[in-house]
Amino acid sequence: MKHKLLIGVIFLALASPAQAGPRETIMELLAAEAQVANSSYSGFSAAAGEALFLATFTTGKPETTSCTTCHTNSPSNVGETRAGKPIDPMATSVTPDRYTDQAKVDKWFRRNCNSVLGRECTAQEKGDFLTFMINQ
Amino acid sequence: MAVPKNIAKLQVRVWDLPTRIYHWGQLILVAAALLLGFFGPEWWLDAHVYVGYAIIAFIVFRLIWGVWGPEYSRFSNFLFSPKAVIAHIKKLVSGRPSHFLGHNPLGSLMVFALILILALLSISGLTVLGGVENQGPLAGFASFSLGTLARIGHEFLAYLLVGMIVAHIFGVLFESYMSKTSLTRAMVDGRKPVTEDQRPATLYPVRKEGGMIIAFGVICVIGAVGALASTMPASGLIAMPVNESFQSECADCHQVYHPSLLPRESWVSLMGNLSDHFGEDASLGADTTNEIMSYLSRYAAQAWDTEAANFLSLVDEKHPFQITATPFWISRHANIPQEIFRTKPVNSKANCSACHKDAAGGMFADQNIQIAHGQN
Numbered sequence: 301m302k303h304k305l306l307i308g309v310i311f312l313a314l315a316s317p318a319q320a321g322p323r324e325t326i327m328e329l330l331a332a333e334a335q336v337a338n339s340s341y342s343g344f345s346a347a348a349g350e351a352l353f354l355a356t357f358t359t360g361k362p363e364t365t366s367c368t369t370c371h372t373n374s375p376s377n378v379g380e381t382r383a384g385k386p387i388d389p390m391a392t393s394v395t396p397d398r399y400t401d402q403a404k405v406d407k408w409f410r411r412n413c414n415s416v417l418g419r420e421c422t423a424q425e426k427g428d429f430l431t432f433m434i435n436q
Numbered sequence: 437m438a439v440p441k442n443i444a445k446l447q448v449r450v451w452d453l454p455t456r457i458y459h460w461g462q463l464i465l466v467a468a469a470l471l472l473g474f475f476g477p478e479w480w481l482d483a484h485v486y487v488g489y490a491i492i493a494f495i496v497f498r499l500i501w502g503v504w505g506p507e508y509s510r511f512s513n514f515l516f517s518p519k520a521v522i523a524h525i526k527k528l529v530s531g532r533p534s535h536f537l538g539h540n541p542l543g544s545l546m547v548f549a550l551i552l553i554l555a556l557l558s559i560s561g562l563t564v565l566g567g568v569e570n571q572g573p574l575a576g577f578a579s580f581s582l583g584t585l586a587r588i589g590h591e592f593l594a595y596l597l598v599g600m601i602v603a604h605i606f607g608v609l610f611e612s613y614m615s616k617t618s619l620t621r622a623m624v625d626g627r628k629p630v631t632e633d634q635r636p637a638t639l640y641p642v643r644k645e646g647g648m649i650i651a652f653g654v655i656c657v658i659g660a661v662g663a664l665a666s667t668m669p670a671s672g673l674i675a676m677p678v679n680e681s682f683q684s685e686c687a688d689c690h691q692v693y694h695p696s697l698l699p700r701e702s703w704v705s706l707m708g709n710l711s712d713h714f715g716e717d718a719s720l721g722a723d724t725t726n727e728i729m730s731y732l733s734r735y736a737a738q739a740w741d742t743e744a745a746n747f748l749s750l751v752d753e754k755h756p757f758q759i760t761a762t763p764f765w766i767s768r769h770a771n772i773p774q775e776i777f778r779t780k781p782v783n784s785k786a787n788c789s790a791c792h793k794d795a796a797g798g799m800f801a802d803q804n805i806q807i808a809h810g811q812n
Contacts, residue, residue, distance in 0.1 A: 363715030382716070383690035384783030407720070414717035 322400040323392075327430060329402075333423035341424070349432025352425055359418035367416060375436045391436035399430055450537055451626040452644070455509045458498055459623055465491050466554070466597070473594060481802040485565060485572065489662075492558045495551060496658060497651045504647030508537065514544035521545065535615040537628055543611065546604050553597050560590040566670075568743050569801055573661075576668030580741045672741030679731040681724050689718065691789050694798030695735035696742060697759050699749040703732035706757035714758075744800045760785040772807070781808045 327344075335341045354373060356366045363382065364370070370387060371379040376394045379387035388395040399405055405426075413421035421429070451459075465487050472484040502511040514536075516524070524541040527533045533540075539547055566574025567583020578586070612619045622628045676695070686692050695703070707729040711719040720728070737749035747764035755761035760769075769785070777785045788795040794804040 361712075361715050361717075381689040382714075382784070384780075384787055385688075385690055411717040411719060414711065414719075415715075 322402070323434070326399055326402055326405055327427065327434075330423050330427040330430070334427055337423055344424070344427035344431040346428070346432040346435045348425075349428035349430070352421075352429055353432060357417050360414070360416040361418070364412075364415040367412065369416070375433055390433050392434050393436050398433065405430075446630045447627040448537060448630050449626045450508045450628045451623055452506045452509060453626065454497075454501060454644070454648070455505065456623055456626055458494060458501070462491065462494050462498075462554075465494065466601075470594065470598065477805075478802040479805045481569070485561075488558060488561050489659075491554055492658070493655045495554055495558065496655050498551060500651040500654060501647055504650055506644060514539040514541075514547070516541040516544055533614055535611075535617075537630065540611065543607060546600070546607060550597075550600060550604065553593055553600065557590060557593045557597065560586040560593060564590055567672075570670035570672045570742055570799065571666075571801065573663075573665035575670035575672075576665065577671060580672055580743065580746050672745075674735075674739055676735050679728065682728045682731050685720055685724060685728065689716070690784075690786060692796065693759065693788070694744075694796065695732050696737050696740040696745040696798040697748050698732075698737060698757055699751065700733045700736040700738055702751055702757040703736055704729060707732065709757075740798070742798065742800075744798060759788075776807060 331341075331344070334344075353367045353371070353375070358365065370381055371377075371390050375391035376389045378389055381387060388398070390398065392398050409421055409426050413419065413425075469484060469487045469491060472480055472487065476484060501509050507513060521541040524533065528542075536543075562572055562574045563578050563586035564583050565572035566576070567578030567580050568587060569575075569583075608619045617629055683692060698706070706713070707725055710725065711717050719725075737745040739745075748759055748762050750762060750764060752758065752761040752763065759765055776782055782790040788800075790808040791806060792800050792804055793806060794801055
């Protein structure tokens with residue numbers, strides 16, 4: 301699966317040299333990963349992303365049942381960690397430098413999905429979520 | 437010198453002005469120090485300490501005045517042999533005590549005892565300040581354990597002082613009654629009536645200026661030495677480099693906790709459990725985890741000699757890496773209403789810097805405590 305992914309990334313990178321911003325690269329990588337995981341993949345959906353953002357889960361840690369626990373229920377609001385530290389809004393229209401650092405995106409998806417859903421998020425879920433945030 | 441006929445009406449200036457200023461000034465300072473010490477909130481420590489410095493200056497003045505001051509202020513004037521003290525007590529018990537123009541033997545004992553106890557209180561106070569708070573002229577010398585020992589002594593002496601002050605006031609009232617002269621008034625205007633059985637003053641040549649200049653000079657020198665010693669690095673603090681990974685990764689969700697706030701074992705266990713960190717996944721890559729773990733282990737509580745490091749390293753077995761679960765933390769914050777921790781702007785017990793302005797440096801000095809309150 302790893303090398304298939306790599307081929308996909310190289311292919312996409314070659315195919316779209318015009319828009320090689322870091323955020324686009326992240327999205328392309330997710331798309332490639334989603335395609336590999338699911339052959340009926342048909343692009344990301346902002347609506348599905350919004351649903352994930354607002355959903356409440358019982359499978360994760362009891363302290364964090366939803367993305368909105370910290371990010372509030374609007375992507376353009378300033379959120380707050382449980383210790384009270386402010387979190388910049390998630391919408392890229394408000395916080396332009398969001399989702400531009402692969403390591404940061406990976407780190408927080410790993411942590412937050414694990415805390416809220418009790419598992420890692422799929423590439424599809426991540427892509428949907430980011431599409432929602434970018435389209436805000 | 438011709439002896440006046442009506443000697444009973446003659447008034448002699450016994451207490452010179454500097455001695456009277458010393459007496460009443462020291463009274464105000466000691467009262468302030470006691471009130472601040474017993475009742476003042478932690479963050480008024482500075483006031484207590486500055487009053488203490490003034491008391492030291494006053495003691496130094498009195499010691500010098502006792503050697504170079506005028507007749508009745510000189511120690512030699514009221515330095516009695518044990519025999520004389522016993523003789524005085526015997527007369528006192530028999531109901532016919534002799535009266536003295538200066539201090540009587542028992543009063544003299546009280547004066548020396550008060551000066552001694554104030555000096556001991558000053559030294560022990562500076563040791564607490566240096567050893568426990570890592571501040572002041574002894575910060576570079578006193579260890580935390582010495583400081584805590586000195587604190588016991590300081591508190592004991594403070595209670596003893598209160599007892600002595602009560603005894604002193606009682607003694608003054610008693611002597612005033614027996615000699616039918618108000619000693620209190622004498623300490624205000626300096627005058628006392630002379631009676632026949634009083635020994636005449638030997639009248640040293642009174643060179644007030646000399647004593648004043650010496651006192652001023654010595655106080656300046658002691659102040660300068662103290663100020664210089666205060667600039668020495670505190671013995672309980674060590675130099676700690678900044679670790680970028682720690683500073684950024686551990687500040688994502690909350691303020692960075694100073695490494696001295698938990699012992700080595702606690703940090704290791706915290707770093708080993710990041711995926712289940714206080715109800716959240718705070719996991720990091722293996723390299724970063726190891727880097728932060730070794731940094732924290734290196735600069736953990738064991739490496740410091742501050743009050744926070746010494747006390748907070750006694751963790752709660754059930755919550756080995758929760759600072760706010762340590763018995764010390766709980767007891768020290770027991771008087772703060774729970775409401776404050778739950779509401780803005782504090783939000784959480786773990787938000788140390790909301791109330792401790794110097795939390796980032798791990799000092800937690802008394803003077804830097806200020807409970808944050810809402811904007812409204």
